[in-house]
Amino acid sequence: MTTPEQKLAELGLSLPDVPTPAGAYVPAVRSGDHVYTSGQLPFVDGKLTRTGKLGAGVTTEEAAALARVCALNAVAALKSEVGDLSRVVRIVKVVVFVASDPAYTEQPKVGNGASELLAEVFGDLGRHARSAVGVAVLPLDSPVEVELIAEVS
Known part of the structure; x- marks a missing residue:
């Protein structure tokens, strides 16, 4: 059976260092x-890697790729807590926040970038x-933000 770490390598991906939190929280x-x-x-x-809003300069395709990067960063944060991704029993819930112009309605397509990465890994x-939620603005004017909940052994 292929481990998640092996699957990442097969995909040509490596987990980034977990960023130092910008506030009073942990990753x-x-x-x-x-x-x-x-x-x-x-x-x-x-x-x-990108700033701005969907429907006002950032395309759905760009944002889906950014959501994939966010998900990879979330997997790195997950691994920092459990040490070995083989301990993941299931990814339970993902929330994707999309900085959106009021007329923008394709948040689920943006979320697919994160969801597809997690299924691949x-x-x-x-x-x-x-959940894929449109919001007025995100930290640092990011177009997208992703968080997840995982069940682990």
């Missing part, structure tokens, strides 16, 4: 059999419940 918290990640922005090498264990 992930374990409570019982669940790990809750803080919201993750699309940071690559410590830099926010964890297989059926990566299939999850999800």
